[in-house]
Amino acid sequence: MTLVKFCGAVTRQEVRELAGAGADLVGLWHGVPGGRAELPRDRLAGLAAAARDSGPAPVLVTFSADRDELTAVLAATGIRWIQLHGHQPPALVRALKRHGPPDLTVVKVLHLRGGGCLESGLLSAYERTGADVFLLDSATADGALGSTGRPLDAVAATALADRLTRPFLLAGGLDAENAPAYASLTAHPRFLGVDVDSAARGPSGRLDGARARAVREAWTAAALSPAPAGTARAPHTCPPPPTPR
Numbered sequence: 001m002t003l004v005k006f007c008g009a010v011t012r013q014e015v016r017e018l019a020g021a022g023a024d025l026v027g028l029w030h031g032v033p034g035g036r037a038e039l040p041r042d043r044l045a046g047l048a049a050a051a052r053d054s055g056p057a058p059v060l061v062t063f064s065a066d067r068d069e070l071t072a073v074l075a076a077t078g079i080r081w082i083q084l085h086g087h088q089p090p091a092l093v094r095a096l097k098r099h100g101p102p103d104l105t106v107v108k109v110l111h112l113r114g115g116g117c118l119e120s121g122l123l124s125a126y127e128r129t130g131a132d133v134f135l136l137d138s139a140t141a142d143g144a145l146g147s148t149g150r151p152l153d154a155v156a157a158t159a160l161a162d163r164l165t166r167p168f169l170l171a172g173g174l175d176a177e178n179a180p181a182y183a184s185l186t187a188h189p190r191f192l193g194v195d196v197d198s199a200a201r202g203p204s205g206r207l208d209g210a211r212a213r214a215v216r217e218a219w220t221a222a223a224l225s226p227a228p229a230g231t232a233r234a235p236h237t238c239p240p241p242p243t244p245r
Contacts, residue, residue: 002223003193004216005169006200007061008037009207012050017209018200019054022216026056027083027195030073031064045077052078059083059107067095074100083107083135087118090125097130105132107169111139115156127165134164135195138172151178158184167192175199176214179222186222194219 006018007027018026028051029037030044039047048058060079063086064070074082080103082096093106108131111118118139119126126134136157138150152172161168167190170182174196185191196215202208 001192002220003169004219005059005193005195006207006212006215007059007171007195007197009047009051010037010039010043011206012047014207015047015050015056016054018207018212019051019056021209021212023056023212024193025059025081025195026051027059027061027197028079029061031062031066031069032085033063041073041076044073044079048077048079057081061085063088065089065092067092067099070096071099074104081105081107083109085109085135085137090122090129090131093126093131094129106130107133107135109135109137109171110160111137112153112156112160112172113139115153117156117160123163131166133192134166134168136160136168136170136172137195152182154182154184157182158188161185161188161190164190166190169193169195171195171197173198174215174219176211176218179218183222183225186219186225191223193223 003024005025005027006023009015009018009026009028015026028039028044028047029035030039032038051058058079059081060073061083062070065088080101082104084092093108096104096106108126136152138152150173152170169192170185174194176199199215200207200212202211
C-alpha cells in the first residue's frame with residue numbers, strides 16, 4: 001500500500017480535485033500561526049466533512065502543542081489523523097493517544113537538516129509514547145518547517161528510516177519527476193507513502209487535480225518498480241496505520 005497525501009487544502013473545490021486524483025489523505029492546517037493555508041475551526045470542520053464525503057481522509061496538520069485544544073478540535077471535526085508538524089514533545093503524543101479518539105492515528109514529523117535529524121534523540125520516545133507513523137521532511141537552515149519545497153536528502157532520510165520501527169511517509173520537494181531519486185526509500189520495508197504540497201499546485205497557487213494525479217501515478221509506480229541493486233524489497237515489518245478511507 002502506498003498512501004498519497006496532499007497538504008494545504010483551503011476550499012471544497014480543492015478537496016474534490018484531490019479526491020478525483022485519487023488522494024488517500026488531505027492535509028488541513030489548523031494551529032499553524034501565519035500559515036498560508038490556516039483554517040479556523042468552522043472551516044476546518046466543513047472541509048474535513050467534504051473530504052470524508054468524497055473519499056480521502058482528512059488530516060489535522062498543526063504546530064500546536066495544546067492537548068486540550070487539539071482534542072477539542074478532533075472531537076468537533078471528527079478528524080482521526082493528526083500530523084504534529086512542529087517540535088511537539090513525546091509527552092503530547094502520549095496525551096493525544098490517551099485523551100483523543102480511540103482510533104486516532106498520530107503522525108510525527110521528523111525534520112532533516114544538514115544531513116541530520118533535529119529530533120534524533122527523541123525517536124525512541126516518540127515510538128514508546130504511541131506515534132503510529134513518522135513523516136520525514138526537510139527543514140531550512142533558518143529553521144523554516146513545512147511546505148518549504150526544499151528537497152529531501154535521500155541519503156540522510158534512508159539512514160534515518162533504518163532507525164525507525166514505525167512506517168514513514170516522505171515529504172520535502174517531492175514531485176512527479178523525482179521519484180527515481182528516492183528509490184532507496186520507496187524500496188524500504190517501512191515506506192508507507194508521500195506527502196506533497198507545492199508540486200500539486202497550478203499557476204494560481206491552488207491545488208490542481210491533474211498535477212496531483214501525475215504525482216500519485218509517479219510515486220505509486222515508483223513503489224511498485226524493482227528495488228535497486230543491493231536493496232531487498234520486503235513487506236512492512238510493522239502493522240500499517242488504519243485505512244484512511
